[in-house]
Amino acid sequence: MVLFEKARKVYDDGTLAVDDLDLEIAKGEIAVLIGPSGCGKTTSLKMVNRLEELTSGRIIVGGEDITSVDPVQLRRKIGYVVQEIALMPHMSVAENIAIVPKLLGWEKKRIQKRVDELLELARLEPTMYRFRLPDQLSGGQKQRIGVLRALAADPEVILMDEPFGALDPISREGLQNELLELQNTVKKTIIFVTHDMEEALRMANKVVIMRQGRIEQMGSPDEIQERPATDFVRNFIGEDRLANISPDSPLDTLVQDPILRVKPGLNASEVLDLMEDEGCETAQVIDRNGKWGGMALLWLLKKASKKGLSAADGVTRERKLLIEEATLRDAAEMLADKDLPIPVVSGTGEFVGIVTQAGIARLTIGRLTRKRREVLD
Ligand SMILES: Nc1ncnc2c1ncn2[C@@H]1O[C@H](COP(=O)(O)OP(=O)(O)O)[C@@H](O)[C@H]1O
Ligand SMILES: [Mg+2]
Structure with missing residues (x-):
């Protein structure tokens, strides 16, 4: 259904983000892309609906080379769900779900019927939820509406970029189960990006x-767990990753992708706009070589922006942990002190990822879930 053939992306600044990717995803399959921050997951997704254009290679969706389809038409045929769902704040739940069907010129009756059908599918009573505004919904409900919106026009293919990444662990598990149930009925071809191995395996x-930018290993969850092909994969799955962690364990299991990474040269005001769009309080400043320039904070950026300075002038470099040294205890203590992401960097200054309070909570839940499974088995 979706075929990548030597798909390559080099950004204008020379960053090689995706390196001749070959990947075939069958109809009705959920393929999960997983890997460290900056390995090219988001870029791979965005090439499918042409939010980013391929530098070379081909992508075929439903038998059609995507470059032969008008990008706007293409995007209407492919559902897209991202981490921070941008529901239209002034539009009701029903209107938000109906965006694409409306663009496609569906009749009013058909749209109404479809909206109710979808709400029921997600067990949201239509009479209760149809006319709510996004700010009358919980985070989990918003994200659900985002998924329904992507399903609205019944696209064959759905792209999901860390769709549940910003949710607390309980809502997250709920939505994962719901999506799997939904998938039993709708049988879509889904490309799903995550940095969370538990989520990938599930x-x-x-x-x-x-x-x-390359595939290190590909296979069913069982294959990957039973036969990890390289040390990198073994580390990444870390079978004992959850069973054996202690407060003195290294940070690896906790590290996740930031929502926003920006280049140091951007204007502080541009970064403020991006943060507003994404609903983020922080952004990581990373140069083209992957070196960390600091964590941009709203108040620092506002000051920098008033003076017309760049993103690199609106950052703090105080808050960080070293991947080679820091332990889970260090992270937990810092997070208990202040609930702001902690950037994780290497001794040579490369950006590795961030750790968050939500990540710690997820780790705890993951561990308890696994313990429960062990007991049940
Ligand atoms: N618009 C852009 N311009 C330049 N480089 C980019 C851009 N977007 C992403 N990159 C770089 O491309 C690489 C892959 O990024 P991305 O696909 O976002 O990775 P992931 O989603 O796996 O974290 C990273 O090195 C990132 O810094
Ligand atoms: Mg990404």
């Missing part, structure tokens, strides 16, 4: 482990 028919 959701995927096919797990695609990426590293530096």
Whole structure:
């Protein structure tokens, strides 16, 4: 259904983000792309609906080379769900779900019927939810509406970029189960991006482990767990990762992708706009070589922006942990002190990822879930 053939993306500044990716995703399959921050997951997704254009290679969706389809038409045929769902704040739940069907010129009756059908599918009573505004919904409900919106016009293919990444662990598990149930009925072809191995193993028919724009290993969840092909994969899955962690364990299991990474040269005001769009309080400033320039904070950026300075002038470099040294205890203590993401960097200054309070909570839940499974088995 979706075929990548030597798909390559080099950004204008020379960053090689996706390196001749070959990948085939069958109809009705959920493929999960997973890998460290910056390995090219988001870029791979965005090439499918042409939010980013391929530098070379081909992508075929439903038998059609995507470059032969008008990008706007293409995007109406492909559902897209991102981490921070941008529901239209002034539009009701029903109107938000109906965006694409409306663009496609569906009749009013048909749209109404479809909206109710979808709400029921997600067990949201239509009479209760149809006319609510987004700010009358919980985070989990918003994200659900985002998924329904992507399903609205019944696209064959759905792209999901860390769709549940911003949710607390309980809502997250709920939505994962719901999506799997939904998938039993709708049988879509889904490309799902995550940095969370538990989530990948739970959701995927096919797990695609990426590293530096390439596929490191690909296979069913069982294959990947039973036969990790390289040390990188072994580390990444870390079978004992959850069973054996202690407060003195290294940070690896906690590290996740930031929502926003920006280049140091951007104007502080541009970064403020991006943060507003994404609903973020922080952004990581990373140069083209992957070196960390600091964590941009709203108040620092506002000051920098008033003076017409760049993103690099609106950052703090105080808050950080070193991947080689820091332990889970260090992270937990820092987070208990202040609930702001902690950037994780290497001794040579490369950006590795961030750790968050939500991540710690997720780790705890993941561990308890696994313990429960062990007891049940
Ligand atoms: N618009 C852009 N311009 C330049 N480089 C980019 C851009 N978007 C992403 N990159 C770079 O491309 C690489 C892959 O990024 P991305 O696909 O977002 O990775 P992931 O989603 O796996 O974290 C990273 O090195 C990132 O810094
Ligand atoms: Mg990403």
